[in-house]
Every structure is written in structure tokens, then in C-alpha cells.
Amino acid sequence: MTSQSLQTAGETRIRFAGPAKSQPRRPRVRFDRETTTKVLFVVPAGLFMVLYFGYPVVKNLTMSFQDFTTKTFFTGEAPWIGVQNYVTVISSNLFGPAMLNTALFTIGSILGQFVIGMALAVFFNKKFPLSGFLRAMLLLPWLLPLIVASATWRSILDQDSGILNQFLGTFGIPAVPWLTSPSVALIAVIIVNIWIGIPFNVTLLYGGLQDIPAELYEAGALDGATGWKSFWHITWPNMRPVVSVVLVLGVVYTIKVLDIILGLTNGGPANATQTIAVRSYQESFVNFQFGVGAAFSNILILISLVFAIIYLRANRRAVDE
Amino acid sequence: MATTHLTAPVNHAAAQRMKNIRTRSSTVLGIIFLIIMLFPIYWMINASLQPSGNTLSASFLPLNPSFAGYEKAIADQGKNLVTSLVISLGTVVVTLAIAAPAAYALGQFKFRWISWALLAILIAQMIPGVVIANALYAAYNDLGLLNTYIGLILADATSAIPFAILIMRAFMMSIPPSIIEAARVDGAGQVRAFVSIALPIAKNAIITAALFAFLFSWSDFLFALTLTTTDEIRPVTLGIYQYLGTQVSNWSAVMATAVLSSLPAIVLLVIAQKYIAAGATGGAVK
Numbered sequence: 001m002t003s004q005s006l007q008t009a010g011e012t013r014i015r016f017a018g019p020a021k022s023q024p025r026r027p028r029v030r031f032d033r034e035t036t037t038k039v040l041f042v043v044p045a046g047l048f049m050v051l052y053f054g055y056p057v058v059k060n061l062t063m064s065f066q067d068f069t070t071k072t073f074f075t076g077e078a079p080w081i082g083v084q085n086y087v088t089v090i091s092s093n094l095f096g097p098a099m100l101n102t103a104l105f106t107i108g109s110i111l112g113q114f115v116i117g118m119a120l121a122v123f124f125n126k127k128f129p130l131s132g133f134l135r136a137m138l139l140l141p142w143l144l145p146l147i148v149a150s151a152t153w154r155s156i157l158d159q160d161s162g163i164l165n166q167f168l169g170t171f172g173i174p175a176v177p178w179l180t181s182p183s184v185a186l187i188a189v190i191i192v193n194i195w196i197g198i199p200f201n202v203t204l205l206y207g208g209l210q211d212i213p214a215e216l217y218e219a220g221a222l223d224g225a226t227g228w229k230s231f232w233h234i235t236w237p238n239m240r241p242v243v244s245v246v247l248v249l250g251v252v253y254t255i256k257v258l259d260i261i262l263g264l265t266n267g268g269p270a271n272a273t274q275t276i277a278v279r280s281y282q283e284s285f286v287n288f289q290f291g292v293g294a295a296f297s298n299i300l301i302l303i304s305l306v307f308a309i310i311y312l313r314a315n316r317r318a319v320d321e
Numbered sequence: 322m323a324t325t326h327l328t329a330p331v332n333h334a335a336a337q338r339m340k341n342i343r344t345r346s347s348t349v350l351g352i353i354f355l356i357i358m359l360f361p362i363y364w365m366i367n368a369s370l371q372p373s374g375n376t377l378s379a380s381f382l383p384l385n386p387s388f389a390g391y392e393k394a395i396a397d398q399g400k401n402l403v404t405s406l407v408i409s410l411g412t413v414v415v416t417l418a419i420a421a422p423a424a425y426a427l428g429q430f431k432f433r434w435i436s437w438a439l440l441a442i443l444i445a446q447m448i449p450g451v452v453i454a455n456a457l458y459a460a461y462n463d464l465g466l467l468n469t470y471i472g473l474i475l476a477d478a479t480s481a482i483p484f485a486i487l488i489m490r491a492f493m494m495s496i497p498p499s500i501i502e503a504a505r506v507d508g509a510g511q512v513r514a515f516v517s518i519a520l521p522i523a524k525n526a527i528i529t530a531a532l533f534a535f536l537f538s539w540s541d542f543l544f545a546l547t548l549t550t551t552d553e554i555r556p557v558t559l560g561i562y563q564y565l566g567t568q569v570s571n572w573s574a575v576m577a578t579a580v581l582s583s584l585p586a587i588v589l590l591v592i593a594q595k596y597i598a599a600g601a602t603g604g605a606v607k
Contacts, residue, residue, distance in 0.1 A: 037511045038430050042438070045423030045486060052479045053445040056456035063455070073462055120354060128347035134355050136594045139601060140362060143586035145540035147558045148579045151565055152365040155572055163364060198358065203601045256449035259542045263565060280451045285547050290455065297452045308447050312440070 057301070063294035070288040078291075085295040094274055102255055102275040105190055109257075110250040112194035117201025117246075122231070124202070125209045135206065142199035150263025153192045154179065157264075182272035185265050189273050193260055197253075201246060208242030209235065244314035251307045256300060276300050362583070369394075369576035390573030391581075398578045401560040405539055405582075408556060411474035412481055412538035413531050419478070420485035420530065425519050427486065428493030429501060442483045453479055454547040461548055468549050473556070476544040481534035488533075488600060492526035493519060529596040532589055539585050557582050 064085050066078040089095055124135045141149065156162050157178035165175040178188040212235065220226075220234045258277045265273045267282065276296055284293025369390050370383035395402075427435055457476055458467070466472035496519055504514045520527065545556040557578065564575045590597055 034511070038426060038432075041422040041426035041430070041511075041515070042432075044419045045482065046438075048419050048475075048478070048482060049441060049445060052453065052457075052475065052482075053441075053448055055460070056453045057448065059456035059459070060452050063459070068459070073459075123347075123351070123354070126344075126347055128344040128351065130348050131351060134348075134351045136590065136598055137355055138358055139597060140359060140586065140590055142601075143536055143590060143597070144362070144583050145542065145558050145586075147540075147542045147561050148365075148582050149361070151561050151575055151579045152361050154565060154569075155368055155576065156361060156364055195358070195361070200601070203598075252447045256451065258451060262542075262546075263562060266566075277449060277451055280449075280455070281543075281547075284451075284455050284458070290459065293451075294455055297449065297455055300449050301452060304447050304449065308444055311447075312443070 060294045060297050060301070063291055064298050066291050068290040068294070072290070081291070085291045088292050089295045089299070094271060094279060097271060098274045098276050098279050101186060101273060102277070104186060105193070105257070105273075105275055106251055106254045108187075108190040109193040109197060109254050110247060112190065113197035113201045113250065114243075114247065116194070117198050118205050120198070120202045121205035121209055122235070124206055135202070138202060139199045141196055146196065146259035147263050149192065149196055150260055153195075154264060157188055157192075179265055180269055182270040185269055185272045189261055189264055192264060193254070193257060196260065197250065201250070204246045204249075205239070205242065208239050208246075211242075212238045241314065245311065248307050248311040248314055252304050252311065255303055255307075276303075365576050365579050365583070369573055369580045371573050387573070390571070390577035393571060393574035394577035394581060397564075397574065398557055398560045398581070401555050401557040402581060404554055405556040405558070408470060408473050408477060408541075409535045409538040409585075411470060412477045413534045415474055415478045416481040416485050416534040417527065417531060420482050421489060421520065421523075421527065422515065424486045424489035424526075425493050425515050425523075428490040429496065429498065429519070439487075442486055445479075446483045450480070450543045454543055457544075458547055466548075468551050468554050470554060472548055473541075473544055473554065474538075476548055477538035477541045478534070480537040480541070481530075484537075484600075485530035485534060489523060489526045489530050492523045496522050525596065525599070528593070529600040532593055532596050533600045536586060536589065539582075 063078075065080055065082060066072075067081045067084070068078045072078045120138070124131055156164050159165060159175055159177045159180055162178070164178070169175065176184060179185055216234050216238070217230060220230050225233050255275075256277050257275075258281055261267060261273050261275060261278055262281070267274045267278045276299055280293050280296035280300060282293075283289045283296055287293075367381070367383050370386040370388070371380075372385075372387040372389060426432070427438060432438070453476070457472075461467045461472050500522075501514050501518055504518050505511075509517070540558065541556065542558040542562065545559040546562065549555060549559065561575065561578055561582065564571075564578065569575060
């Protein structure tokens with residue numbers, strides 16, 4: 001298997017290096033020492049990229065067409081079974097709910113992060129004492145290990161003695177079974193993910209706001225555009241490229257979220273927080289059905305790829321403008 | 322001072338005072354927002370100082386702090402914290418060793434395929450960790466790299482290397498080629514020019530890349546979960562997960578471990594704010 005994997009890795013590398021091969025067209029054909037030294041600077045990184053990104057993507061693709069289970073590790077055999085794994089995935093009764101949850105989790109998280117992130121970015125865009133310091137401290141939730149955030153929120157959301165229910169109780173709201181009821185667990189997970197994503201959104205959106213020239217606002221103020229009016233007519237149109245980058249990156253990062261869900265609910269209760277990423281992990285590392293897990297991962301890659309293309313276009317526009 | 326020139330200066334002073342009030346109320350509002358956002362972190366610290374037990378009924382302020390949670394956390398997870406530290410430092414070394422030369426080359430040399438390489442790096446950042454874990458488990462199993470430091474270090478470097486290349490390249494690009502040229506004319510080889518000219522100039526970007534490599538690796542949970550099968554080498558994130566998995570019987574120990582695992586992020590944010598802020602925007606957009 002090792003030799004096979006090295007071979008596939010080699011193939012990817014040739015394809016990766018493809019554009020470089022057109023160099024002989026240039027006047028300097030000879031590969032002198034100078035050029036060799038220059039290339040050596042990128043060889044370690046290139047090798048790493050091939051082994052740790054190229055190989056896994058190719059391996060996932062081949063695995064998804066194989067009957068790859070724990071047995072494979074003993075016998076070395078992983079029979080080719082065509083699209084059987086994909087049939088298993090799509091016909092499993094968790095596929096529909098997992099897709100829906102992935103969509104709800106992604107849309108809910110991004111909507112929350114973006115709206116709150118934008119509001120805070122606009123707020124911090126005004127200069128006031130301590131604004132820089134406060135904005136920097138806001139990054140903390142994003143820098144903590146996700147599993148730490150999960151543990152903390154599990155204690156906060158605990159039904160009987162968590163501080164959130166105690167707080168809501170003072171307003172006469174009965175205890176909410178945040179993480180133990182299938183009907184609210186997804187909402188709870190989304191809330192936690194929003195909390196984690198706000199700093200990232202604030203940082204990027206704040207950067208975008210800083211790039212809007214102050215003269216635009218001054219000119220707008222003369223025409224009577226202040227407050228909300230200036231936001232809709234000056235801020236929003238100028239922020240559009242940055243906004244699309246933030247949203248697309250948000251999607252790409254959110255659909256693959258795993259740590260938070262595993263730490264908070266492990267996909268439960270009653271599969272209420274199963275997403276495609278969680279399914280992929282559980283098929284591979286809980287059920288040891290690596291082929292099925294790989295099929296789930298490939299669906300995830302496919303969705304990411306679509307958004308990656310949107311991202312690259314949006315990003316080019318953001319740089320151009 | 323009062324009565325002589327009354328109108329203009331007073332109006333000016335009043336406007337100034339209004340402005341002061343407005344900026345000051347912004348500061349107050351900003352502090353309130355920050356308190357709300359950071360409340361969970363306060364609560365984590367508060368809960369870690371409560372007397373140990375399986376209930377969460379914590380008082381709002383840790384007026385009688387108990388360190389029983391920390392004693393248990395260090396007894397259970399001390400070894401895992403050291404493991405995490407070794408892996409994170411290892412990731413920093415591997416990341417810088419691989420990414421710094423590449424960033425220099427992509428920033429200074431005129432390769433024809435640079436845009437392809439950058440595209441590959443951007444896409445690599447988007448590949449879900451579970452895809453990498455899935456393939457690495459099989460490969461590591463064959464190569465005997467499961468449950469090894471080097472295996473986890475290299476896997477953790479996947480989240481750091483693309484980011485580090487991008488952030489350091491942006492800086493390397495801003496080094497005027499004439500400086501490098503001057504060194505070359507004086508007889509320095511490519512490697513010499515990189516080590517003694519480019520690296521010192523790019524110090525800030527290197528520190529940022531190193532800090533984030535450390536934090537990414539310290540936070541890693543997925544590779545710790547999938548690429549270890551015994552408790553020999555167990556990063557603290559996995560330790561916390563196992564605390565959570567078994568019916569949580571000792572919240573103060575869980576929260577104390579959470580606090581200890583948050584220390585690097587908190588300390589780095591306070592002492593190296595400049596570098597963290599640079600990294601937060603740098604790798605993502607351009």
C-alpha cells in the first residue's frame with residue numbers, strides 16, 4: 001500500500017509542477033546552479049503539500065470506491081466496490097438530516113456571526129479611548145482551543161445547574177434542556193459557534209471599514225447621509241467585496257466544524273446535531289467504515305470546492321477594486 | 322477667568338465636552354460588549370475555583386477559591402499538558418523550517434508558476450481536517466506513525482504551514498530586491514542572503530507565524546483524536562474530551578484543565594497583541 005500511495009503522490013506532484021515545465025520556451029534553457037538553489041527553497045514545502053494535502057485528497061477519492069474497513073489493516077485487502085459506498089451514504093436514513101443540519105448549522109452560524117460581527121466592526125470603527133485594546137481582547141474566544149470552548153459552554157448550558165438557565169429563571173423562564181433535547185440542541189450548538197466566529201468576522205470587517213476613505217463620509221454628511229443612511233449608501237456598497245470574502249470563507253470554515261459538535265453533543269441527542277463532517281468522522285473512526293467515511297468527506301470537499309471557486313472570484317474582485 | 326469673553330469659547334468648550342461624553346460613552350459601551358463576549362471565559366475561571374464536586378452550583382464570585390480542581394487537573398492532565406507543549410513547539414520548528422524558505426522564494430524569486438502555487442496553498446487551507454485524518458490514519462498505520470510525536474507534529478503542521486507561507490510571503494515581498502542583490506554582489510550565496518538578510522528583516526512576520534503555529538497545534542483536537550490509539554501520547558485537548566465523555570463528575574477539574582489549556586492563548590494575546598492582530602487579518606484575505 002505504501003508504494004501505491006507514493007506513486008499516487010508522485011503523480012500529483014507532476015501535475016502540480018505542470019506549469020513550470022513550460023520554462024524551456026524561455027531564452028535561458030540551462031538549469032544552472034542558481035536555478036537549482038532557488039528551487040530547493042520550495043522543495044520541502046512542495047513535498048509537504050503533496051504528502052499532507054495532495055495525498056489525502058487522492059487517497060480519500062480512491063478509498064471511497066473501496067471496501068476499506070478495519071479488516072483492511074490486517075489483510076491488506078480493500079476490494080474495489082464501485083459506487084457502493086456512495087449508495088450506502090445517500091440511502092442511509094441519516095444522510096438527509098445530516099445534509100439539512102449542515103445547511104442549518106452553516107447558515108445559522110454565519111448569519112449570527114456576520115450580523116453581530118458587522119455591528120461590532122461598525123461600532124469599533126469610531127475612534128474612542130481603549131477601542132484598539134478592547135477590539136484586540138475580543139479575539140480571545142477565537143484563539144482558545146475549540147474543545148475548551150465546548151467544555152465551558154457545556155457547563156454554562158447545563159440544564160439543571162448551568163448559569164444560563166439560572167439567569168433565564170430569574171425572568172421566570174423554565175429551564176431549557178439546551179443540549180439534551182433534540183429540538184433545541186442544534187440551536188445551542190449554533191449559538192456557541194456564533195460566539196466563536198464573531199471575533200474573526202469583526203477583524204476582517206473592521207479591516208474593510210478602515211479602507212473606506214473618510215472623505216466619502218464627509219461628502220455624504222454634507223448631502224445629509226448620516227447614521228443608517230450613511231451605512232446603506234456609503235458603507236455597505238463599499239464593503240461588498242470584503243463581505244463576500246468573509247461570507248464565503250465563513251461557509252468553507254463552518255461546514256467542516258467538528259470539534260465543537262463533538263465536544264458539545266457528539267452528534268446527539270437522537271442525531272439532532274449530525275452534520276456531514278460528524279458523519280464522516282463517525283463512519284471512519286467510530287464504525288471503522290473508512291470507505292463510507294471517505295465518501296462523506298468527498299461530499300464535504302465537493303461543497304467546499306464550489307465555495308472555494310466563489311471565494312477565489314470574490315477575492316480577485318476584492319483585490320482588483 | 323469667567324466673565325470677559327463669554328460666547329465663543331464656551332460654545333467651543335461645550336461642543337468639546339459633548340464630544341468627550343460621546344467618546345466616553347462609547348468606551349463604556351465597548352467595555353460592556355467585551356464583558357458579554359468574554360463572560361464564558363470568566364465563568365470558566367470562576368467554575369475552576371469552586372470546591373470540587375459534580376454539581377455546577379457556583380457562586381457568582383469565587384469568594385472562597387478552592388484549588389482542589391487544579392490539584393486534580395494537574396494530577397490527571399499534567400502529563401498531557403507537557404505532551405501538548407512538546408507537540409506545539411515541534412510544530413513551530415517544523416512549520417518555520419518548511420514555510421520560511423518557501424515564503425522567501427515565493428516572495429523574492431520570479432518563478433513562472435507562483436500563482437499556481439498560491440492557488441494550491443489557498444485551496445489547501447480549505448481542505449477539511451477530517452479528510453486529512455481519514456487518509457493519514459491508514460498511512461500512519463502502515464508506517465508506524467500512530468501514537469508518535471513526529472506523526473502528530475507533522476499532521477498539526479497542516480493547519481500552520483499554508484497560513485505561515487502566506488503571511489511570511491507578504492512580508493518577504495516587501496523586502497527591496499536591491500538589498501538582497503547588494504549582498505549577492507558582496508559574494509553571499511542564496512542561502513546566506515536568505516539567512517542573514519531576509520530572515521532578520523522578516524522577524525515580525527516570523528514571530529506571527531510561529532505564534533499561530535503554536536496556537537493551532539495547541540488547539541488541535543481532531544488529529545489528537547484520530548491519530549492516537551493509546552493514552553501514551555495524549556494532548557490535553559483529548560484529555561478534556563475524555564473528561565467530558567465520561568459522565569462529568571468533577572466540573573472544577575474539567576474547568577481547571579480548560580483554564581490551563583487557555584493560558585497560552587490568553588498570555589500571547591496580552592503580551593504579543595501586535596503579532597496576533599497582524600495574523601488575524603493577514604492569512605485570510607490577501
